[in-house]
Amino acid sequence: MISTGFIAVAQQQNPVVSPAMLAVFIVIVVLVRRGRKLSTPGTVQRGERVRPVAITLLDPVVSIIVIGDVAWRLLSHGGSHVVAGFVGAVIGLGIGVARAKVMYVRTLPGSTNIVLRRSPIEYGLVFVLIILRSVEASVERSGSTTASLLLTALVCLGVVEAVTRSALVIRRFWLDRTPA
Numbered sequence: 001m002i003s004t005g006f007i008a009v010a011q012q013q014n015p016v017v018s019p020a021m022l023a024v025f026i027v028i029v030v031l032v033r034r035g036r037k038l039s040t041p042g043t044v045q046r047g048e049r050v051r052p053v054a055i056t057l058l059d060p061v062v063s064i065i066v067i068g069d070v071a072w073r074l075l076s077h078g079g080s081h082v083v084a085g086f087v088g089a090v091i092g093l094g095i096g097v098a099r100a101k102v103m104y105v106r107t108l109p110g111s112t113n114i115v116l117r118r119s120p121i122e123y124g125l126v127f128v129l130i131i132l133r134s135v136e137a138s139v140e141r142s143g144s145t146t147a148s149l150l151l152t153a154l155v156c157l158g159v160v161e162a163v164t165r166s167a168l169v170i171r172r173f174w175l176d177r178t179p180a
Contacts, residue, residue, distance in 0.1 A: 096164025
C-alpha cells in the first residue's frame with residue numbers, strides 16, 4: 001500500500017516521476033527478495049539483514065525523485081530558504097554519518113552484499129518523505145514563511161541524510177573488499 005501511495009504522491013508534481021519510481025521500486029523489490037534469501041540465521045545475527053549494495057545506491061535516488069524537485073522549488077524562494085536548506089543539510093549530514101555507523105555491519109566476502117542492522121527508522125524516513133511531499137502544496141498555499149522555511153530545512157535534511165548514509169556505507173563496502 002505504501003508503494004502505490006509513494007508513487008502517486010511523487011507523481012503529483014512531475015508526471016515523469018511515476019515511471020521512474022515504478023522502475024526503481026521494481027528493482028528494489030527484486031534486490032530485497034535476493035537479500036532475504038541470503039539472510040539465514042548462520043549468515044546474520046538477530047536484527048541484521050543481508051542486502052545487495054545496489055539497494056544502498058538506490059536509496060538516495062528515491063529521495064531525490066520524491067522530494068528533489070520540492071527542494072529545488074523551495075530553495076529558489078530566496079536567501080532565507082537557502083540558509084534554511086543549508087541548516088537542514090548540515091543536520092542531515094550529521095544524521096547520515098551517525099546512521100551509516102550504526103547500520104553497517106560488514107561486507108559478505110566474495111559478493112556485492114552487505115550486512116546491515118535493521119531499524120524502524122528506515123520505514124519512518126520513507127513515511128516522512130511521503131508526508132513532506134504531501135504537505136508541500138499546502139505550505140505553499142498557506143503563505144506561511146515559517147512553515148516554508150521549516151519545510152525547506154526538512155526536505156534538504158532528508159535528501160542529504162540519504163546521500164550521506166549511502167555514500168558512507170558504500171565507502172565502507174569498498175574498503176572492506178580491498179585487501180589490507
